[in-house]
Amino acid sequence: MASFVNLLFPYIKSYGKLIIFYVILSFLAKLLGISLPYFTGSYIDSLVEHIDINSIKVFSILLLILGLGNILANCVQSYIFVKLKTHISNDLKLFILKHISFIPISNLESKEPGYINHRINSDVNVIVAFILGNSFNVVINLLNIVLLLVICFRINDMLTIIILPLIPIYIMSYFFFKDKIYTLNYDMKEKENDAFSKTQHFLENMKSIKIKGAFEEYNEYIDKKLSNVLTSLLKYTRTSLQFASNKTLIKVVVQVILFYYGGKEIISGNLKIGQFTIMSNYFIMILDNLGFLYSVGEQYQNAKVSMDRILDILSINPEKNGSVLLENIENIELNNISFGYKGSNSEIKKFSYVFNRGNIYCIAGENGVGKSTLINLILGIYVEEFSGTILYNSLDIKKIDLYSTRSELIGVSEQEPKLTYMPSGTGKEHFKEELGVLLTALNVNKNLFDCEDTVMNVSGGEKLKISLIRALLKKPKILILDEPTSALDTVSIAKLKKILLDSKNDRITIIITHDEGFKDIADEIIEIKAM
Structure with a gap:
């Protein structure tokens, strides 16, 4: 993770104020997201207890305010995310291209320009999206999980304790898959870049291909490269689906436990219907937050591949250039x-x-x-x-x-x-x-x-x-x-x-x-x- 910070920190720092605003909006959006289910559950319990029409009006107005606030916060946050991502991506791409312009030409002659260009663009986009989309949100989601668990524990401690052990199981499955996902993702990206490069070469040399009548040979060559991409993609997809299926299975188990024990608690009078609604929504939110952290783990392997490939380029030492300035050449x-x-x-x-x-x-x-x-x-x-x-x-x-x-x-x-x-x-x-x-x-x-x-x-x-x-x-x-x-x-x-x-x-x-x-x-x- 340190390599991500070292590479991107100078660019993130240059947009510090905008990033602080983005983090505040992200936190606000999460708080509003938490408040809506709690507010709805409280409203249901109030209805069961026969509140008056004025209270219903107040609840409705507050619900409208919370809902609109949540929509506005999410929209502005998404807009700022796109703006930051584009700015930082462009800055990083320019930095890499500048570095490439100063490395020995012999290091580039074995690679086609299309391959290098596609590799830089795709890898930079993945890295910046990962850091911006996850670094701050990981902390926010962890705080969110803790807050939701505290609220659920206060509502019904027994039900919360029954479900709690599933969380570490949820986390352990990530570590089981992470290395395999990284390896398959690296191979898939290399195959994609290679196919992109060969396709670009085909298009750039169309006149020569027409003159030689070499359509069939080139089509077979491109088809082979695309088939390699498909094979690599399917291997990666199978592993990713296994990874995602574990996540979904645990989510289903949590919902089954919640419905069974929650129903028993309602019948026994230990849990109100509105409180059950709150806990049901909150456990889904906890799983969604864990799912986010889960996906961060998967995205991390993807981003780590991109980071390693960018560092491969940046690790090439610049060519030596002297310091003596000539005014004339005799x-x-x-x-x-x-x-x-x-x-x-x-x-x-x-x-x-x-x-x-x-x-x-x-x-x-x-x-x-x-x-x-x-x-x-x-x-x-x-x-x-x-x-x-x-x-x-x-x-x-x-x-x-x-x-x-x-x-x-x-x-x-x-x-x-x-x-x-x-x-x-x-x-x-x-x-x-x-x-x-x-x-x-x-x-x-x-x-x-x-x-x-x-x-x-x-x-x-x-x-x-x-x-x-x-x-x-x-x-x-x-x-x-x-x-x-x-x-x-x-x-x-x-x-x-x-x-x-x-x-x-x-x-x-x-x-x-x-x-x-x-x-x-x-x-x-x-x-x-x-x-």
């Missing part, structure tokens, strides 16, 4: 660099090179030989996972603040760019003249460049052009272009070459290309060969 020196992805041989082995400002470098080679990997190493994407040294201005890359360097000094245009919206305030309004030149040179409509829908609704070629413009607009000290000519016509290629030549003295320019015509502007050509 050269990049690679000395005996070796690197290979997990589970594969080295893709780059003992590679050395020096990139100097004022030069244009073309990196050439067959597909799959490590050209893009080399760029990722230069950018520090795998800063902890290579051997050798990479120096910026003779300074070890591991000592440099790479986040700041990439943001301020490096411009990259990828071969298959995934665009994000570039809102006002990000700098583009300061380069209106340069923007106009680039839009004309690459034949891009200005409205398309500014449009928020651009990230989703343009062709791959247009995305590449926009990516090129964004990289050039930064006026970076390192400019990296991956296959920049694949979406350009002959005229645009010529204009891009001129732009690169005119600005080459201000930066290090690195171009990955298969275009032989582009090599004529290169100062040096680097041939990467398969290891």
